Amino acid sequence: MSSPDPQVRGARNHSARSAVRGPVVAVTGAASGVGDLLTRRLVASDEIKRVVAIDERRGDVAEAQWHILDVRDPAIAEKLRGADVVVHLAVDLDLETDPAARTAYNVRGTQTVLTAAAAAGVHRVVLCTSAMVYGALPDNDIPLSEDAELRATAEATGVGDMLEIERLGRRAPRAHPGLHVTVVRPAVLVGGTDTALTRYFESPRLLVVAGSRPTWQFCHVEDLVSALEYAALEKVDGEFAVGCEGWLEQEEVEELSGIRRMELPSAVALGTAARLHRIGLTPSPAGDLAYTMHPWVVSVGRLHDAGWRPKWTNEEVLAALLEEVEGRHTVAGRRLGRKDATAAGAAGATVALLGTAALVRQMRKRRGL
Numbered sequence: 001m002s003s004p005d006p007q008v009r010g011a012r013n014h015s016a017r018s019a020v021r022g023p024v025v026a027v028t029g030a031a032s033g034v035g036d037l038l039t040r041r042l043v044a045s046d047e048i049k050r051v052v053a054i055d056e057r058r059g060d061v062a063e064a065q066w067h068i069l070d071v072r073d074p075a076i077a078e079k080l081r082g083a084d085v086v087v088h089l090a091v092d093l094d095l096e097t098d099p100a101a102r103t104a105y106n107v108r109g110t111q112t113v114l115t116a117a118a119a120a121g122v123h124r125v126v127l128c129t130s131a132m133v134y135g136a137l138p139d140n141d142i143p144l145s146e147d148a149e150l151r152a153t154a155e156a157t158g159v160g161d162m163l164e165i166e167r168l169g170r171r172a173p174r175a176h177p178g179l180h181v182t183v184v185r186p187a188v189l190v191g192g193t194d195t196a197l198t199r200y201f202e203s204p205r206l207l208v209v210a211g212s213r214p215t216w217q218f219c220h221v222e223d224l225v226s227a228l229e230y231a232a233l234e235k236v237d238g239e240f241a242v243g244c245e246g247w248l249e250q251e252e253v254e255e256l257s258g259i260r261r262m263e264l265p266s267a268v269a270l271g272t273a274a275r276l277h278r279i280g281l282t283p284s285p286a287g288d289l290a291y292t293m294h295p296w297v298v299s300v301g302r303l304h305d306a307g308w309r310p311k312w313t314n315e316e317v318l319a320a321l322l323e324e325v326e327g328r329h330t331v332a333g334r335r336l337g338r339k340d341a342t343a344a345g346a347a348g349a350t351v352a353l354l355g356t357a358a359l360v361r362q363m364r365k366r367r368g369l
Contacts, residue, residue, distance in 0.1 A: 131243065196288040215296075
């Protein structure tokens with residue numbers, strides 16, 4: 001017996017989904033990354049009536065209703081009409097993006113989505129930031145309460161943008177009564193991601209700043225997507241963190257990874273990182289180092305109370321990260337080619353390599369000296 005015609009099968013699926021009483025969920029940034037994974041998960045859910053996918057290009061999820069436009073375009077309000085929940089994931093955190101352009105896009109995009117959602121009658125917007133907003137400080141509790149004060153500054157990559165996104169999220173319900181905002185804060189995100197923190201594990205040695213006490217809590221992208229689904233279904237609201245149970249001490253990370261440490265004085269590590277970022281040799285500002293120095297482990301109690309559990313452990317996520325970055329070589333957040341990587345391996349250190357004659361010559365060449 002032949003299988004049904006694809007158009008007939010699609011019509012049947014649409015009819016079946018139309019009978020679902022669940023929410024209509026719109027996802028921005030739906031064509032790639034976390035947005036793509038969430039869109040796939042939502043269209044497969046029996047609890048979701050319909051999925052509206054918004055991006056600057058069409059993605060591969062045929063079951064979603066696609067709208068191709070920039071999230072900064074006020075016309076997005078019309079595309080959101082009929083949606084119950086918007087999950088806003090069109091945020092640029094690319095290390096190589098010009099910081100000013102990145103901030104302009106992230107802030108304007110979030111402002112537009114929040115305003116458009118209110119105008120379209122959407123009753124909830126879900127924002128995804130990072131547990132980095134709590135700040136990495138030597139006196140942080142381990143773990144931090146989800147209600148802990150946000151003590152981060154704008155000195156690390158993208159953290160200023162995340163703080164501003166959260167500020168906009170807090171203001172929106174006051175400006176638009178009836179609009180609710182949920183904020184999801186993942187720990188170190190792993191799974192097709194490229195951040196200063198994942199690049200830390202691409203180095204020939206793990207930099208440890210003398211006197212610091214690093215702790216590591218990971219979040220696999222699959223667990224983030226399931227937490228976002230919980231938020232979209234309003235099984236949990238407010239501001240909450242998502243990540244693996246517990247945390248790993250630096251010594252455990254070194255033992256599990258097999259990568260040896262290089263310990264440097266704080267002044268050397270921070271000073272070198274700041275200078276190299278200032279002259280454009282590395283994408284990571286010195287502020288990124290704080291998140292490898294001080295604890296910022298968070299409780300995931302609100303998700304637990306809602307019945308959510310992570311599928312991944314910290315050990316499993318670390319193993320997945322090491323497999324993902326195998327063959328990549330990074331020094332102080334800067335990706336190296338194969339020839340440079342050989343030199344980095346021989347030097348055997350992340351920050352120590354930055355003072356070599358090769359980089360000095362490169363700096364002089366850029367300055368025309």
